[in-house]
Amino acid sequence: MKILVCITHVPDTTSRISFTDGDTKFDKTGVSFIIGPYDDYSLARAVELKEQTGGSITVINVGEAETEPTIRKALAIGADDAIRVNAYPIDALFVAKQIAKVAKEGAYDLILMGRESIDFNGGQVHGMVGELLGIPSVSPVMKLDIDGTSAKIAREIEGGKEYMELALPFVAGCQEPIAEWKIPNMRGIMSARTKPLNVVDPTSDEAATDVSKFELPPAKSGVKLIDADNLGELVNLLKNEAKVI
């Protein structure tokens, strides 16, 4: 089975978010970058599936040269080779078109990624790639089992889960608890240095959207503390000041 795992290169979940250049650029100062947490789950499941059924894992990232340490980490975790599409990931459509082109040329059986990136949170790329390739896309996937050419999936829906069956190939956007995150071991880290990382040029496709400015949420004006023995006052505030109950 040939698996393509798509990863994002995103700020660590504990990062403080700020912007520069008149709020038009993300401020990378002091920020450490990681494999998207959801993408990390999809990679971990890909490694498990490869252990069960054999095959290969190719990891793909759409990003500039700065993402290579993140890609090397994915290779250390268990991917066999990597492709970096050398371009800034402008928007979901642009990224989806890059992935769809690589996926089509490589004839992958399974395309995995996280349910969403944790920078732009769009959760659009898996659906777009599925549609571009004319194959199903399922997200957010919590359980994925493959038997020959068919798959059983549990997908999270509001208030529960949906169980489904479908045939390969398809695209899945993954989340916990599909697999446990894998920590690269020393052998993995050593071998990642020599695994192939191919840099390819992007297609000439254009993005459909453009971010003109960033904003931070307004700071809270400070908490109003209410005595635990005076909860009637709290109810009064919720009712008459906030008007939410």
Next chain:
Amino acid sequence: MSALAFIELDEGTIKKSSLEAITYASAVEADVIAIAFGALNDGEADKVGAAGAKKLLHVTDEKLSTGNIMAYSSAIAEAMISEGASLLVLAKSSLGDPVAARVSIKIGASLLTNIVELPDTDAGFKVKNSIYTGKAFAITESKEEKKILVIKKNAIEIKEDGGTATVEVFTPTIAESDFKVKVTSRDKTEGVVLLPEADIVVSGGRGLKGPENWAMIEELARTLGAATGCSKPVSDMDWRPHHEHVGQTGVKVSPSLYVAVGISGAIQHLAGVNSSKYILVVNKDPEAPFFKAADYGVVGDAFDVIPKLTEAIKAQQ
């Protein structure tokens, strides 16, 4: 120009978030057409008109009543073309998100998502969308004539005096290839307010000490008509199901009121709740970081405060 709004049903009742999508669409375009799949309960069609739609396309084909993402996408793309609509508005959900992505490719539209307020149409078409898991916003411009907007809960207040929508049965042409995914079963909690739909969310954390102590959270939630949520450790320890996990890697909520009980307020949890209009924190540790992100706070033991708070709310209802 006209706009299409995708309506989601929960047991035949229109989701509130879908009514928000209709009202949002009607604030952007004068002619709003809603599209719904499957049986509608009595009186539901009236809500569609009241929220601002002039017409309801009702897909009654049994084969299309089960949330089939590929078939819904084809049907919506077909409806947009036949109605001459250049805008599609949907509420963010496990069904809306993938449908929006697929339709955007089918019709060549730009897709703008996690939108928190009405667009700025003074020069071009710009929306404000939530990014970095609620830690920031982006002002994003559409570069295409056709647009798909996925809105977050509370992006707009539902209109109730719109008018009456005419109901038309819509029979889309769906190819067999759109039935590649077979939904075998659903396992869904019944009779509770769904987390992303809720106006009020009551969440519990590790401070509650164990799953056996959730009755008071549920009682407070029932009293407020709220949904219940939890922190990541609580879901990781299986005290509560995963679909209740609120935070960076769980559900992101934007209710009118978020009540956090026994949750310290790690940055990953705050990321999932900081688009809430008001936050109430109950914690016995006065140094809990959550108080810094809160509007109202009670320093006290949840086991003492929560039952008393529930009684105080009942007394004023």
